[in-house]
Amino acid sequence: MSEYLPGLAGVPATKSNISDIDGQKGILTYRGFPLEQLAEHSSFEETTLLLLDGELPSATSLADFDMQLKKNRVVKYHIRELMKNLPSRGHPMEMLQTAVASLGMFYPGKECLTGEDFCENLNYVHDMTVKIIARMATIVTMWQHLRNGYEPVNPRKDLSYAENFLYMLTGKEPDPLLAKILDVCLILHAEHTINASTFSVLVTASTLASPYSVVAGAIGTLSGPLHGGANQKVIEMLHAIGSPDKAEEYISNRLKNKEVIWGMGHREYKTKDPRAKILQKLFRNLIEKRGGNINPLFEIALEVERICEERLASKGVYANVDFYSGILYAEMGIPADQFTTIFAVARSAGWLAHWREQLADNRIFRPTQVYIGSGIRTYTPIDQR
Amino acid sequence: MSEYLPGLAGVPATKSNISDIDGQKGILTYRGFPLEQLAEHSSFEETTLLLLDGELPSATSLADFDMQLKKNRVVKYHIRELMKNLPSRGHPMEMLQTAVASLGMFYPGKECLTGEDFCENLNYVHDMTVKIIARMATIVTMWQHLRNGYEPVNPRKDLSYAENFLYMLTGKEPDPLLAKILDVCLILHAEHTINASTFSVLVTASTLASPYSVVAGAIGTLSGPLHGGANQKVIEMLHAIGSPDKAEEYISNRLKNKEVIWGMGHREYKTKDPRAKILQKLFRNLIEKRGGNINPLFEIALEVERICEERLASKGVYANVDFYSGILYAEMGIPADQFTTIFAVARSAGWLAHWREQLADNRIFRPTQVYIGSGIRTYTPIDQR
Numbered sequence: 001m002s003e004y005l006p007g008l009a010g011v012p013a014t015k016s017n018i019s020d021i022d023g024q025k026g027i028l029t030y031r032g033f034p035l036e037q038l039a040e041h042s043s044f045e046e047t048t049l050l051l052l053d054g055e056l057p058s059a060t061s062l063a064d065f066d067m068q069l070k071k072n073r074v075v076k077y078h079i080r081e082l083m084k085n086l087p088s089r090g091h092p093m094e095m096l097q098t099a100v101a102s103l104g105m106f107y108p109g110k111e112c113l114t115g116e117d118f119c120e121n122l123n124y125v126h127d128m129t130v131k132i133i134a135r136m137a138t139i140v141t142m143w144q145h146l147r148n149g150y151e152p153v154n155p156r157k158d159l160s161y162a163e164n165f166l167y168m169l170t171g172k173e174p175d176p177l178l179a180k181i182l183d184v185c186l187i188l189h190a191e192h193t194i195n196a197s198t199f200s201v202l203v204t205a206s207t208l209a210s211p212y213s214v215v216a217g218a219i220g221t222l223s224g225p226l227h228g229g230a231n232q233k234v235i236e237m238l239h240a241i242g243s244p245d246k247a248e249e250y251i252s253n254r255l256k257n258k259e260v261i262w263g264m265g266h267r268e269y270k271t272k273d274p275r276a277k278i279l280q281k282l283f284r285n286l287i288e289k290r291g292g293n294i295n296p297l298f299e300i301a302l303e304v305e306r307i308c309e310e311r312l313a314s315k316g317v318y319a320n321v322d323f324y325s326g327i328l329y330a331e332m333g334i335p336a337d338q339f340t341t342i343f344a345v346a347r348s349a350g351w352l353a354h355w356r357e358q359l360a361d362n363r364i365f366r367p368t369q370v371y372i373g374s375g376i377r378t379y380t381p382i383d384q385r
Numbered sequence: 386m387s388e389y390l391p392g393l394a395g396v397p398a399t400k401s402n403i404s405d406i407d408g409q410k411g412i413l414t415y416r417g418f419p420l421e422q423l424a425e426h427s428s429f430e431e432t433t434l435l436l437l438d439g440e441l442p443s444a445t446s447l448a449d450f451d452m453q454l455k456k457n458r459v460v461k462y463h464i465r466e467l468m469k470n471l472p473s474r475g476h477p478m479e480m481l482q483t484a485v486a487s488l489g490m491f492y493p494g495k496e497c498l499t500g501e502d503f504c505e506n507l508n509y510v511h512d513m514t515v516k517i518i519a520r521m522a523t524i525v526t527m528w529q530h531l532r533n534g535y536e537p538v539n540p541r542k543d544l545s546y547a548e549n550f551l552y553m554l555t556g557k558e559p560d561p562l563l564a565k566i567l568d569v570c571l572i573l574h575a576e577h578t579i580n581a582s583t584f585s586v587l588v589t590a591s592t593l594a595s596p597y598s599v600v601a602g603a604i605g606t607l608s609g610p611l612h613g614g615a616n617q618k619v620i621e622m623l624h625a626i627g628s629p630d631k632a633e634e635y636i637s638n639r640l641k642n643k644e645v646i647w648g649m650g651h652r653e654y655k656t657k658d659p660r661a662k663i664l665q666k667l668f669r670n671l672i673e674k675r676g677g678n679i680n681p682l683f684e685i686a687l688e689v690e691r692i693c694e695e696r697l698a699s700k701g702v703y704a705n706v707d708f709y710s711g712i713l714y715a716e717m718g719i720p721a722d723q724f725t726t727i728f729a730v731a732r733s734a735g736w737l738a739h740w741r742e743q744l745a746d747n748r749i750f751r752p753t754q755v756y757i758g759s760g761i762r763t764y765t766p767i768d769q770r
Contacts, residue, residue, distance in 0.1 A: 002387055004397040007591065007748035011396060012389040017758025032759030041764050059767050078470040085467040090490025097601055098490070101482040105475025111610065194754045200588045200602060206392065207581050207609025216482055217585060217602035224592025225496065226749050267751075363392035364611050366652075369579045373402025374417030379426050382444050 004370050014202055015361075018051060018353050019191045026271040030191055031055070039278045044161050044186040045069060048349040051191055052129060052356065065130070072134035073155035073164065076106050080142065080152065088147040092140065092341045093223035095147075097216050099139045100132070104212030107131050114208065114362040128211045129352045136345040137161065141168035144338065162186060165345075170333055177289060178332050181282050185325050188275040189343050191350030192268075197222040201351045203365045205358040218351050219344050228340040231326035233262040235297070235336045237304075238327070243296070244303040251307050263323025264308050265316075272318040279324035280305075286331065301327045389755050399587055400746075403436060403738050404576045411656040415576055416440070424663045429546050429571040430454060433734040436576055437514060437741065450515070457519035458540035458549065461491050465527065465537065473532040477525065477726045478608035480532075482601050484524045485517070489597030492516050499593065499747040513596045514737045521730040522546065526553035529723065547571060550730075555718055562674060563717050566667050570710050573660040574728050576735030577653075582607040586736045588750045590743040603736050604729050613725040616711035618647040620682070620721045622689075623712070628681070629688040636692050648708030649693050650701075657703040664709035665690075671716065686712045 005011055020029050028035045031050050038047050049057045049065050057065065082102060086095055109128050113121055142152035153171045155164055162183035166174035192198070200221040204214045222228035241250045254261055266273045287298060305319050312318070329339050390396055405414050413420045416435050423432050434442045434450050442450065467487060471480055494513050498506055527537035538556045540549055547568035551559035577583070585606040589599045607613035626635045639646055651658045672683060690704050697703070714724050 002390075002396050004400065005387075007750050008393075008396075008398060008752035009748070011387050011393075011752045012755045013393060013752035014754050015389065015757050016754045017756070020756045020758060027761070029759075029761055032762040033764055034761060037764040041766065046767075056765065056767075056770060058770055062767065078472070082467050082470040085463040085470070086487060087463070087490045090493065094486065094489040094595070094598065097486040097598055098483055101479060101486050101601065101605070102471060104479040105472045105483070108475065194752055196588060196592050196750050199750055199752060200585055203581060203585045203588060204602065204606040204609070207606055207612035209605050209609035209612075210479070213479065213482055213605030213608050216486065217589065217605040220486070220594050220598030220602040221589040221592055223598050224589070224594035227592035227594075363394070365392050365581050365584055367393035367396045367398035367579055367584060369399050369401045370397045371402070371405045372400050373405060374414075376412070376414055376419060377417040379418055379422040380441065381426065382431075382441075382447065385441060385443055 013194060013199060013365075014354075014358070016194070016354070016357060017054065018350065018357060019193050021193055021268050023268045023270050026269055026274050026277075028192070028274050035188065035274055036278060038187055039184045042187060044183050044190070044346070044349075047187045047190055048133060051349050051353040052126070065126075068127075068130045069134045069161065070155075070157045072130050073138050073157070075135055075138050075142070079103075079106060079139075080146070083139075083143060083146050086147075088149075091223070092143055092338050093219060093228070093344070095143050096136075096139060096341050096344055097219040097223070099143075100136070100212060100219060101216035103132065103135060104210045107212075109210060111208070114359050118356075118359045125356060129356075132211060132215055132352065133348050136348050137165045138168065140338065140341045140345055141165060143341075144169055144335070166332060177286060181286065181328055182332060184278060184282060185328065185342070186346040188278060188321060189325070189346035191347070191353065196224075196227050197347065198351060198354050201354045202358050205355045206362055206364045208359075208362070211352065211355055214355050215348060215351055218347075222344055222347065223340065228343050230262060230320075231322040231329065231339045231343070232336045234323055234326035235330055235339075237262045238297050238300045241300050241304070244299045247300060247303040247307055251304065251311070255311070261304075261308060261312075263320055263326065264312060264318070266320045269320075270316050273320045275321035276319050276324060279321060279328065280319070283324050283328060286328070295331060297327060297330060398579060398584060398750075399739075399743070401579070401739070401742060402439065403735065403742060404578050406578055406653050408653045409655050411654055411659050411662075413577070413659050420573065420659050421663060423572050424569045427572060429568050429575070429731070429734075432572045432575055433518060436734050436738040437511070450511075453512075453515045454519045454546065455540075455542045457515050458523050458542070460520055460523050460527070464488075464491060464524075465531070468524075468528060468531050471532075473534075476608070477528055477723050478604060478613070478729070480528050481521075481524060481726050481729055482604040482608070484528075485521070485597060485604060486601035488517065488520060489595050492597075494595060496593070499744050503741075503744045510741060514741075517596060517600055517737065518733050521733050522550045523553065525723065525726045525730055526550060528726075529554055529720070551717060562671060566671065566713055567717060569663060569667060570713065570727070571731040573663060573706060574710070574731035576732070576738065581609075581612050582732065583736060583739050586739045587743050590740045591747055591749045593744075593747070596737065596740055599740050600733055600736055603732075607729055607732065608725065613728050615647060615705075616707040616714065616724045616728070617721045619708050619711035620715055620724075622647045623682050623685045626685050626689070629684045632685060632688040633692055636689065636696070640696070646689075646693060646697075648705055648711065649697060649703070651705045654705075655701050658705045660706035661704050661709060664706060664713065665704070668709050668713060671713070680716060682712060682715060 031054055045066050145152045153168045163174045163179045197218040201218045204217040241247050416439055430451050530537040538553045548559045548564045582603040586603045589602040626632050
């Protein structure tokens with residue numbers, strides 16, 4: 001038996017060609033393409049297809065995929081009715097797990113295939129993938145209206161994935177810069193090797209569960225505060241600080257008490273998170289464009305960033321992707337408790353790429369345990385205990 | 386980096402003191418107690434408490450736990466309304482994943498604790514556990530009525546877990562022998578070390594996701610045909626055989642074509658599955674009690690069992706737990722597509738015991754990958770592809 005390593009840290013659980021992290025150099029690639037290039041030139045739709053198929057699509061393939069996504073934005077009437085029965089104070093991630101689990105009943109597929117059979121049915125596989133990714137955004141934005149007592153805003157077919165998301169969320173024509181920023185945020189969150197939620201995709205997929213069950217499981221895993229919830233914490237921290245002049249004291253106190261500064265540092269990167277660099281640039285563009293008319297949270301964030309850079313950069317701790325995405329989402333009018341659902345919307349692309357990869361060469365996950373319990377003992381009747 | 390082992394076969398993923406399998410000798414113990422003793426003397430309620438707490442409960446603790454379970458059998462009105470919006474032809478495991486995921490919104494808990502904080506809050510932990518285990522049976526039996534267009538049968542507080550399950554399923558006073566058999570089936574399915582669904586519990590729990598999200602994820606993993614669906618396949622096979630005199634030919638053909646005989650053999654056991662031995666006895670009791678008035682499926686099953694024993698026992702292949710449980714469930718009037726939901730009802734005890742164990746000494750699961758993809762390459766604009 002191999003050595004027991006808690007959390008399977010450093011234990012290879014799969015062979016994968018989807019993404020790669022060079023934590024020393026701060027490089028993240030999807031299918032070999034550095035994230036900076038995708039953020040600059042690609043779209044969430046194209047990046048999703050790249051993650052799924054392994055290559056940048058031709059213009060025709062991309063147009064086809066885009067059209068399929070657009071056609072699948074609507075959800076059936078009964079899904080909305082189902083969501084109306086969910087308590088409005090529940091967490092959106094619980095709503096999302098519920099709604100995505102239900103999709104399998106509304107849009108059923110075939111029994112899951114593996115190996116060659118799977119690879120020969122890529123049209124079918126694509127179809128299932130589209131059904132999920134397209135509807136994730138609709139479900140998340142529907143909930144924002146339903147939980148406040150309003151009917152949702154129907155999706156539009158003339159908008160990109162990111163534009164349509166903002167449109168469904170607000171009911172207004174999306175601001176082009178905010179739509180661009182959301183598009184980049186979706187690209188940046190689409191994939192990140194074998195984190196806990198992606199790992200749970202592999203485990204669930206390995207029993208040949210349906211892709212809906214697989215994604216619903218991953219949403220559950222992502223919902224934990226140790227995984228998907230950090231950008232919500234950033235906003236809560238900025239609110240707690242209250243104004244830029246109080247940032248210095250707040251951070252000093254946190255550091256003195258060895259408490260986490262939310263949105264700073266990342267376990268995988270010894271240098272600045274490449275995703276954070278991209279968002280930092282967009283964040284500064286947005287501030288510039290807004291001129292004097294700036295959200296007070298932005299000013300606090302700039303000050304927190306400056307102080308942390310001064311104090312922590314020498315230790316390899318920089319603002320991470322959660323730091324900027326949280327602030328940018330707030331600027332789009334997205335409530336803090338919906339940040340993780342947007343993470344899930346984006347990550348559904350990576351999850352489904354890993355679902356595909358797992359099934360193409362499947363083996364059920366059944367690790368073993370170090371048994372540390374009682375030896376064999378004898379049952380005593382209840383009146384003798 | 387350690388060696389890559391597909392499916393993490395043989396790789397220890399946790400230290401656990403909940404259950405243990407000796408596959409050579411055919412022994413399965415829960416907290417040290419051989420399953421045969423629990424099946425003979427214990428109840429599902431007591432076994433659940435044993436799995437959760439590690440010791441056989443005192444009479445008072447058991448009575449308390451039983452009362453908590455009984456109080457938590459009802460589900461809120463809106464859960465029923467939510468379920469009414471699910472398509473009746475969907476699979477019950479998809480319904481169950483949906484409904485359990487929604488429970489977190491209806492019966493919210495606190496943010497998940499770990500380590501000492503977790504161990505100091507066992508009352509709270511118990512409370513969450515009861516909320517889930519008690520409602521699983523209600524949800525599964527509700528669905529049986531709702532999907533056929535009827536209002537569900539309300540739970541009763543004067544019946545045991547197994548009795549009440551049969552009562553809610555049929556609306557009739559439960560047959561004592563069938564209730565005893567169901568109770569034993571629940572005990573036998575409550576726990577089985579680190580299988581795929583239990584492993585997904587550990588992964589999801591490790592991000593501090595809520596226990597509802599954890600169990601919903603595990604239901605997804607269990608739903609795959611490589612994991613939870615085998616007893617449904619047994620019934621389908623018996624129907625396909627059609628009559629006892631056709632069993633010989635059917636099995637010969639399957640063996641000649643190297644096809645699976647459903648319900649025969651188990652990867653973990655080199656000898657007869659101890660759970661199968663227990664059920665075989667109950668199966669024979671039931672046949673005896675029924676005298677001449679026997680379901681034709683029983684006769685086919687007896688013949689399949691006899692032929693397989695003759696041909697496969699020398700290779701260490703025997704009828705497993707799925708072989709008998711499928712037939713027994715059919716006799717209780719449970720439709721074949723609900724067998725896996727009953728498996729989930731029973732296994733929720735083991736899942737929540739592992740949830741507890743994981744959080745008492747948590748480390749987030751983040752294994753690594755063997756990257757076999759493209760090296761760094763440059764993005765080409767779409768018109769140059």
